[in-house]
Amino acid sequence: xxxxxxxxxxxxxxxxxxxxxxxxxxxxxxxxxxxxxxxxxxxxxxxxxxxxxxxxxxxxxxxxxxxxxxxxxxxxxxxxxxxxxxxxxxxxxxxxxxxxxxxxxxxxxxxxxxxxxxxxxxxxxxxxxxxxxxxxxxxxxxxxxxxxxxxxxxxxxxxxxxxxxxxxxxxxxxxxxxxxxxxxxxxxxxxxxxxxxxxxxxxxxxxxxxxxxxxxxxxxxxxxxxxxxxxxxxx
Amino acid sequence: xxxxxxxxxxxxxxxxxxxxxxxxxxxxxxxxxxxxxxxxxxxxxxxxxxxxxxxxxxxxxxxxxxxxxxxxxxxxxxxxxxxxxxxxxxxxxxxxxxxxxxxxxxxxxxxxxxxxxxxxxxxxxxxxxxxxxxxxxxxxxxxxxxxxxxxxxxxxxxxxxxxxxxxxxxxxxxxxxxxxxxxxxxxxxxxxxxxxxxxxxxxxxxxxxxxxxxxxxxxxxxxxxxxxxxxxxxxxxxxxxxxxxxxxxxxxxxxxxxxxxxxxxxxxxxxxxxxxxxxxxxxxxxxxxxxxxxxxxxxxxxxxxxxxxxxxxxxxxxxxxxxxxxxxxxxxxxxxxxxxxxxxxxxxxxxxxxxxxxxxxxxxxxxxxxxxxxxxxxxxxxxxxxxxxxxxxxxxxxxxxxxxxxxxxxxxxxxxxxxxxxxxxxxxxxxxxxxxxxxxxxxxx
Numbered sequence: 001x002x003x004x005x006x007x008x009x010x011x012x013x014x015x016x017x018x019x020x021x022x023x024x025x026x027x028x029x030x031x032x033x034x035x036x037x038x039x040x041x042x043x044x045x046x047x048x049x050x051x052x053x054x055x056x057x058x059x060x061x062x063x064x065x066x067x068x069x070x071x072x073x074x075x076x077x078x079x080x081x082x083x084x085x086x087x088x089x090x091x092x093x094x095x096x097x098x099x100x101x102x103x104x105x106x107x108x109x110x111x112x113x114x115x116x117x118x119x120x121x122x123x124x125x126x127x128x129x130x131x132x133x134x135x136x137x138x139x140x141x142x143x144x145x146x147x148x149x150x151x152x153x154x155x156x157x158x159x160x161x162x163x164x165x166x167x168x169x170x171x172x173x174x175x176x177x178x179x180x181x182x183x184x185x186x187x188x189x190x191x192x193x194x195x196x197x198x199x200x201x202x203x204x205x206x207x208x209x210x211x212x213x214x215x216x217x218x219x220x221x222x223x224x225x226x227x228x229x230x231x232x233x234x235x
Numbered sequence: 236x237x238x239x240x241x242x243x244x245x246x247x248x249x250x251x252x253x254x255x256x257x258x259x260x261x262x263x264x265x266x267x268x269x270x271x272x273x274x275x276x277x278x279x280x281x282x283x284x285x286x287x288x289x290x291x292x293x294x295x296x297x298x299x300x301x302x303x304x305x306x307x308x309x310x311x312x313x314x315x316x317x318x319x320x321x322x323x324x325x326x327x328x329x330x331x332x333x334x335x336x337x338x339x340x341x342x343x344x345x346x347x348x349x350x351x352x353x354x355x356x357x358x359x360x361x362x363x364x365x366x367x368x369x370x371x372x373x374x375x376x377x378x379x380x381x382x383x384x385x386x387x388x389x390x391x392x393x394x395x396x397x398x399x400x401x402x403x404x405x406x407x408x409x410x411x412x413x414x415x416x417x418x419x420x421x422x423x424x425x426x427x428x429x430x431x432x433x434x435x436x437x438x439x440x441x442x443x444x445x446x447x448x449x450x451x452x453x454x455x456x457x458x459x460x461x462x463x464x465x466x467x468x469x470x471x472x473x474x475x476x477x478x479x480x481x482x483x484x485x486x487x488x489x490x491x492x493x494x495x496x497x498x499x500x501x502x503x504x505x506x507x508x509x510x511x512x513x514x515x516x517x518x519x520x521x522x523x524x525x526x527x528x529x530x531x532x533x534x535x536x537x538x539x540x541x542x543x544x545x546x547x548x549x550x551x552x553x554x555x556x557x558x559x560x561x562x563x564x565x566x567x568x569x570x571x572x573x574x575x576x577x578x579x580x581x582x583x584x585x586x587x588x589x590x591x592x593x594x595x596x597x598x599x600x601x602x603x604x605x606x607x608x609x610x611x612x613x614x615x616x617x618x619x620x621x622x623x624x625x626x627x628x629x630x631x632x633x634x635x636x637x638x639x640x641x642x643x644x645x646x647x648x649x650x651x652x653x654x655x656x657x658x659x660x661x662x663x664x665x666x667x668x669x670x671x672x673x674x675x676x677x678x679x680x
Contacts, residue, residue, distance in 0.1 A: 051636075051637025051638050051639055052639065053639045053640075055639070056639055061293075064294070065290070065291070065293040068293055069290055072291055073288065085294060086294075093614070093616060093639075094614065094615070094616045096616065097617060165284055169284045169285055169288060170288070172281075173285070184285065188282055188285040189286070189288055191286075194250075194252070209246070212246050213243050213244075213246035213247070216245075216246045216249075216278055216282055217242060217243075217245070217278065219281050219282075219285065220274070220277050220281045223277075223281050224277065227277045227280055227281060230280065
């Protein structure tokens with residue numbers, strides 16, 4: 001029987017080939033490297049399965065910011081994003097033992113997040129929560145969106161794009177139907193490729209492309225006045 | 236193609252996902268159509284804006300992950316902040332302090348519970364303790380019969396690697412036949428699980444029992460959690476049997492094989508340590524058959540106690556709890572177990588191995604140790620225990636498998652499971668001792 005092969009330490013952020021990670025002929029990894037599954041993730045997963053209590057903390061640290069950004073772009077406000085973010089991490093903690101490594105851990109986290117967000121959207125749509133916070137937040141008078149999306153320390157990117165663009169783009173995302181918004185956010189905000197988006201949402205590649213096309217086109221129309229102005233400014 | 240049809244291609248154009256013919260036709264159209272050209276430019280810029288949205292940092296306060304590897308003295312106590320935060324239905328900010336507490340406790344990799352508190356204390360101190368099985372004492376080790384790994388039927392993708400890892404890697408040069416399971420006990424029509432249950436087994440009974448490795452490490456200590464006692468349990472549904480090791484002749488027996496003549500007909504256990512030891516003429520230890528069975532259990536946590544039941548079962552209501560007895564009370568009489576054992580439907584035998592899985596008959600409630608907030612329990616990931624069930628239905632050994640949750644919880648639950656009673660597994664119509672995995676999932680209502 002093949003014994004469990006512990007993953008050596010690798011540079012974070014890229015997938016190594018078996019030769020690169022020092023496997024020799026005849027060595028059999030416990031599980032093959034799933035496409036897109038980061039070796040560092042695999043090592044952390046292995047530690048978690050061995051009962052290393054610190055491993056999940058490291059995993060949470062890796063995915064905390066991406067999950068929070070995803071949640072914020074999907075929900076449109078900090079409070080709900082924070083809530084979703086925490087719920088996703090707790091769900092992951094409770095169920096990480098079921099993760100078998102046949103998909104990328106990142107995709108698995110995103111899948112939990114979008115499913116949780118979908119459930120919440122259903123909850124809101126049944127009217128159990130009263131006025132929707134996420135989708136209508138930008139319409140609230142006297143509460144500028146930028147107050148909620150900007151960090152007190154503006155980044156160079158934020159300054160470059162300008163406050164108005166940031167606000168309008170987020171508003172445009174908020175106005176998209178949830179299924180289109182999820183695809184646009186996963187693809188264009190989180191940078192997943194088509195296959196990863198399809199895996200995270202549990203939909204086909206064709207559905208990903210069509211939803212992305214419709215979502216981007218709606219966004220373009222929603223931002224038309226700003227795009228025209230920007231075009232004239234540039235020219 | 237019309238302009239709207241070309242517009243539909245603009246998204247794929249941004250991602251470079253057009254086929255060559257589509258690209259040629261689209262670019263030609265864009266050259267000719269000013270509206271579509273402007274639409275393409277606008278979509279590119281809109282997508283660039285989305286991609287340039289400001290990235291928010293991880294929620295404050297920042298993770299202090301550097302300290303996560305530390306093992307705190309009382310991990311369970313450290314879980315309380317999480318419990319308090321989570322009790323607000325996770326709506327409020329779950330402070331990272333609390334989350335850190337959740338993941339900080341040392342791994343529950345304590346070895347099997349033993350009769351000796353000194354041993355347990357020693358195990359706690361050992362950071363590299365074998366998480367699955369206690370190392371047997373050399374002086375008390377019985378005969379070990381190792382199967383030929385190549386002959387073990389092992390369905391791909393179903394075998395839990397933790398259980399698989401307990402299998403011996405190499406067969407011994409020679410594999411003597413094990414002694415009979417209970418050589419001195421006459422055949423009886425009465426189910427032995429009922430006769431023996433409910434009292435501390437004597438040394439003689441221990442020898443007659445089915446502990447495989449080392450009778451000296453059989454856990455007969457009171458449950459650390461303290462609370463045991465008689466709440467009638469419902470049988471768990473059919474478990475998943477994957478494979479069985481039949482070590483009669485030093486090699487696994489395929490499904491349906493009959494035990495060799497000259498034995499009692501009961502299989503003996505392979506070693507879990509991968510070591511082969513010849514039996515002495517005067518010492519013949521009973522053995523357990525290791526089966527890849529996982530019994531799922533759900534734990535409902537209330538303010539004062541943990542109750543066990545089947546997944547999908549409704550949690551017990553107030554009336555059901557009224558009959559609960561607390562620690563120190565007498566267990567259900569054996570006759571009651573006999574009756575329930577007779578009434579309990581048997582799950583189907585595994586077609587490949589012929590083993591009928593054991594069924595829990597009695598799962599007494601367990602008092603909450605140190606009574607932390609019950610919500611803290613509900614956040615815990617499932618705990619897997621490796622248990623050995625004797626042919627009389629008693630649980631004779633419990634070992635928590637690696638678990639990121641608090642060690643105290645794992646030990647308390649292992650102690651509680653020690654007091655469960657099972658309808659034992661059967662092979663060819665006879666009760667057999669088995670070693671298997673029990674997974675406790677905490678109710679997350």
